[in-house]
Amino acid sequence: xxxxxxxxxxxxxxxxxxxxxxxxxxxxxxxxxxxxxxxxxxxxxxxxxxxxxxxxxxxxxxxxxxxxxxxxxxxxx
Amino acid sequence: xxxxxxxxxxxxxxxxxxxxxxxxxxxxxxxxxxxxxxxxxxxxxxxxxxxxxxxxxxxxxxxxxxxxxxxxxxxxxxxxxxxxxxxxxxxxxxxxxxxxxxxxxxxxxxxxxxxxxxxxxxxxxxxxxxxxxxxxxxxxxxxxxxxxxxxxxxxxxxxxxxxxxxxxxxxxxxxxxxxxxxxxxxxxxxxxxxxxxxxxxxxxxxxxxxxxxxxxxxxxxxxxxxxxxxxxxxxxxxxxxxxxxxxxxxxxxxxxxxxxxxxxxxxxxxxxxxxxxxxxxxxxxxxxxxxxxxxxxxxxxxxxxxxxxxxxxxxxxxxxxxxxxxxxxxxxxxxxxxxxxxxxxxxxxxxxxxxxxxxxxxxxxxxxxxxxxxxxxxxxxxxxxx
Numbered sequence: 001x002x003x004x005x006x007x008x009x010x011x012x013x014x015x016x017x018x019x020x021x022x023x024x025x026x027x028x029x030x031x032x033x034x035x036x037x038x039x040x041x042x043x044x045x046x047x048x049x050x051x052x053x054x055x056x057x058x059x060x061x062x063x064x065x066x067x068x069x070x071x072x073x074x075x076x077x
Numbered sequence: 078x079x080x081x082x083x084x085x086x087x088x089x090x091x092x093x094x095x096x097x098x099x100x101x102x103x104x105x106x107x108x109x110x111x112x113x114x115x116x117x118x119x120x121x122x123x124x125x126x127x128x129x130x131x132x133x134x135x136x137x138x139x140x141x142x143x144x145x146x147x148x149x150x151x152x153x154x155x156x157x158x159x160x161x162x163x164x165x166x167x168x169x170x171x172x173x174x175x176x177x178x179x180x181x182x183x184x185x186x187x188x189x190x191x192x193x194x195x196x197x198x199x200x201x202x203x204x205x206x207x208x209x210x211x212x213x214x215x216x217x218x219x220x221x222x223x224x225x226x227x228x229x230x231x232x233x234x235x236x237x238x239x240x241x242x243x244x245x246x247x248x249x250x251x252x253x254x255x256x257x258x259x260x261x262x263x264x265x266x267x268x269x270x271x272x273x274x275x276x277x278x279x280x281x282x283x284x285x286x287x288x289x290x291x292x293x294x295x296x297x298x299x300x301x302x303x304x305x306x307x308x309x310x311x312x313x314x315x316x317x318x319x320x321x322x323x324x325x326x327x328x329x330x331x332x333x334x335x336x337x338x339x340x341x342x343x344x345x346x347x348x349x350x351x352x353x354x355x356x357x358x359x360x361x362x363x364x365x366x367x368x369x370x371x372x373x374x375x376x377x378x379x380x381x382x383x384x385x386x387x388x389x390x391x392x393x394x395x396x397x398x399x400x401x402x403x404x405x406x407x408x409x410x411x412x413x414x415x416x417x418x419x420x421x422x423x424x425x426x427x428x429x430x431x432x433x434x435x436x437x438x439x440x441x442x443x444x445x446x447x448x449x450x451x452x453x454x455x456x457x458x459x460x461x462x463x
Contacts, residue, residue: 045204053185059177
C-alpha cells in the first residue's frame with residue numbers, strides 16, 4: 001500500500017470508528033479517484049458507491065453529483 | 078370461543094352480560110382480538126408530535142408488527158412496515174432523525190422518506206448498483222394505511238377498514254367545534270405513561286363510564302357529582318361520558334390557560350371523555366385536551382401513553398410551566414386512581430365462575446356499547462371499505 005493510500009485508509013477507519021458519515025462521503029470519493037487510477041472503473045465505482053450511499057444517508061448535497069457519475073458509468077439508474 | 082358464546086353480549090344493556098373471561102385471560106383470544114379488533118380497525122400507535130420534523134423516524138412495535146412512522150419532506154406522516162424488502166432486516170431500531178433516506182443497516186438498500194427504493198448498492202456485483210431483476214419500482218417500502226387525527230397516528234393494518242374519516246365520522250362530528258384547531262404540546266411536562274397489569278379492554282371499559290367516579294375519584298365529589306355527568310353513546314363507533322361542571326384551573330395569580338377559540342356555550346362548563354374504538358381514550362375541555370393511547374402488550378398487560386395538549390402555543394411556554402405541571406399532576410393522580418380498578422378486574426376474571434358481569438341498565442350503557450362493539454367485530458367483522 002502506498003503512503004497516501006495508507007493515510008487515506010487510516011482516515012477512513014477513524015471516520016468509521018467515530019461514525020462520521022459526512023467525512024466518509026469525501027473520503028470514499030477520494031478513494032474512488034485513487035483507485036480509478038490504479039485499478040480501473042470497477043474499483044472506482046465500488047468506492048463511488050460507498051460515497052454515494054453515505055451522501056444519501058446524511059442528506060449531503062454531493063449525492064446528486066455522485067449519482068450522476070455512477071449513472072454515467074452505467075452503474076446507477 | 079364461538080359467535081354463539083357472544084350472543085349474551087350482543088343484546089341490550091338491560092339483559093346483556095359482559096365479554097366472557099376468555100377475552101381477558103386467554104392468549105389465544107388475545108391473538109384473535111389482535112387481528113379482528115385491533116388490526117382490522119383503525120388503532121392508534123403513536124403521536125405525530127414525536128416525529129415533528131422532516132426525517133424524524135419513530136419505530137413502533139405494535140403487537141409484534143414492526144412499524145415505522147416517518148415525517149416526509151411534504152410534512153406528511155407516513156407509516157411503513159419497518160422491514161427491508163431485501164433480507165427482511167429491521168430498518169430503524171430506535172427513534173432517530175434519518176438524513177435523506179432510510180438506509181438499511183445490513184446491505185444499505187436505501188429508501189426515500191416517501192418509501193421508494195432509491196439505492197441498491199453492489200446489487201449487481203461490486204460497484205454495479207443495478208440488475209435487471211431488481212426492479213426498484215416494485216420494491217418500495219410497504220406502506221401501512223395511516224391517518225393523523227388530533228395528533229394521533231392511527232393505522233389500519235389489514236387495509237380493509239373504511240377510510241378513517243368515514244370510520245370516525247361521528248366522533249369528528251361530535252367534537253366538530255374543535256376540528257381543525259391546532260393542538261399544542263409542551264414536551265415532557267405534559268407526557269406520562271402507566272404500565273398496567275390488565276387487558277387493554279378493561280382500561281376502555283372503566284374510562285367509558287361515570288358510575289365509578291364517586292368511589293374511585295372521591296376528590297371530584299365536592300364539585301362534580303355523579304348527576305352532573307351524562308352518557309355519550311354512539312353505537313358501533315364510540316362511547317364515554319361528559320360533565321356539565323368542568324371548571325378551568327386558575328393559578329394563584331388568577332390566570333387561566335387560553336381557550337380554544339370560538340366555542341359554543343356548551344363548552345363553558347362542559348367537558349367530554351370518549352373512547353374512539355378500539356384503543357384511544359380522549360378528553361376535551363375548553364382550555365386543554367388529552368389523548369391516551371392504550372398499547373396492548375399482552376392479554377394482561379397494557380401501557381397507557383398519556384399526552385396533554387393546550388389550545389394556544391403560548392400555553393406551552395415557560396410562563397405556563399408551573400400551571401402545566403399542576404394540571405399534569407392532577408390528571409396523573411386521577412388516572413393513577415383507576416389503576417387498582419383495572420388491575421383488580423383483571424385478577425377478578427380468573428374467577429372461573431364469573432359470567433361476564435351484570436351491567437347496570439342505567440349506568441353502564443357506554444361500557445356495554447364497547448363490549449357490544451368488540452363482540453360484533455368477532456362475530457360479524459368490521460364494516461369493510463367500499
